[in-house]
Amino acid sequence: MARKAFAPELLARLREMAVTEALDRLELYWKADPSFRPVKDKDTKRVNVSVGGGVIELLVNGPKWYDTRQKRGGGGAIDLAMHVLRLDFVSAVKRLAAS
Template identity: 70%
Template sequence: MARTRKLFPPELLEELRVMPVVAALDALGLYWKHDPDFVPVKDKSTVRLNVSLGGGGVELLATGPKWYDTRAEKGGGGAVDLAMHLLRLDFVTAVKRFQSN
């Protein structure tokens, strides 16, 4: 017997794809702090954020929905990518984490 796959609504996936990093961090319930001393080099809208994670911290450079983890030297775009990276979630679990908010 074939198992039917449930698909996420395209509108939800698009919303998560363009969600700014700060909004994604808030939706995930993560504590973050803006670095007021950071001066962006290329894009003037880039900010540096320090995110607390389980006794440790992550330093992110964020421009809209795009992010770069300076310590892990990994980057991506969109809320789902960010949740997958920070919380070590698979795609389905990451999307469901935002759906429950």
């Protein structure tokens, strides 16, 4: 049985996607924290994401994200979907590509 692969262009686009766009594609409610003042990079924002009755606090800058409570970060929509929704790679890509 031949294994199907995702198109390299799709994977590249998802890896470069901004976190806020990825959250929208995943249909997750998020809100930027207007009181947050970044220390190092002025483009960094703090967003609170509602997931499964709880809230995840993320520091975001373009495609990069960092979960302040779990002290774990990554880059791109695929890593984000895997972390936030606890999906495997294939499920994360399929969910992001479907939206």
